[in-house]
Amino acid sequence: MISKRLIAGSRIFARGYRPAGFEYINPINSRGPLKYGKDSPQYKVLSHTLAKSVPMYGFNERAIVNSLNELGYPSTMLSVIGSSNGPSFFHSSPALMELLKFHLVDKRLNLTENISLETPVDQLPSLEHLVIKRLEMNVPVAKHLSQLLSQLSIPGPFLVDYSMPELHRLSDDMIYFSTEKDHNDFAWYSKRLAVSCAYVSSELFMAQDRSPDYKETFEFAREKLHRVSTLGEYYNNTEEFAWYTLLSTINLVKSQLARG
Known part of the structure; x- marks a missing residue:
């Protein structure tokens, strides 16, 4: 395992312990665990949901449906969002699971996007x-x-x-x-x-x-x-x-x- 090293006021990057170093190659296009980029419909819907609908309705399907309606997407798109997620015993839908994942990943990457x-x-x-x-x-x-x-x-x-x-x-x-x-x-x-x-x-x-x-x-x-x-x-x-x-x-x- 290799920790970060500091040399002459700047960093030498050798992070053998990081399982997802690719996230820092191009953070605009690489969204870590997210399987879609910023130009995708999934990203547009989920970012709108997180910014506009979740503050009103909370983290639930209603928030996603509200954003689908406001953006002019058909309600059937709900079944596409998060389709890669496996079944969960308690979560109501793969789309909700994707919204939770989006919140975690997007906020984490935005935190250091200017560094x-x-x-x-x-x-x-x-x-x-x-x-x-x-x-x-x-x-x-x-x-x-x-x-x-x-x-x-x-x-x-x-x-x-x-x-x-x-x-x-x-x-x-x-x-x-x-x-x-x-x-x-x-x-x-x-x-x-x-x-x-x-x-x-x-x-x-x-x-x-x-x-x-x-x-x-x-x-x-x-x-x-x-x-x-x-x-x-x-x-x-x-x-x-x-x-x-x-x-x-x-x-x-x-x-x-x-x-x-």
Whole structure:
């Protein structure tokens, strides 16, 4: 495993540990786990849904249908969106699963789209800046975050193949494209788990936050990052994240079965 190296104020990129390095070759056309580009109907519908319909209706099929109608696409296109996704026990449709995936991937890539591979180290943003910026991206859909997080953590292939990997890719990107000191070997995993925990805890806090402009959420996130970066609480955060995943999964299964 190879960590990032800094030489003469600029970065030498050798990221053997990254499973998706192609994302940085051409981020305009390469959308990672998404199988379509920005000029595709799927991208146009899902980006419109996320920006215009989700703030009104939440993360559900109704939001996608609303955008299909506004963009003039036939409602039958709903069956095409997300057709590559496998069946899920709890999710209502492959189209909804694709919307959730689109939200995770698109926001992650947009977070660092203005940082090039040649950006000097002294011009990189701080880890705190990137975490706060990513949380700010949630503001338009903040009242639907509980719904989003509950769907992302439902046990099944989607959780294993997309929800968890995207969370850790986000943490990886925020560390890699910031001034945060990087590590190798086991410290690499523990630090990313710690940042993942800090971020998802902040999203959970944001879902319940009623303070003006989500001020308390951003204060909560800064405190979490302070503990990770300054106090080095990698073990505690990793343990906390594991318990969060376990308990939320159990509670979600119970609530879903009760509804059935």
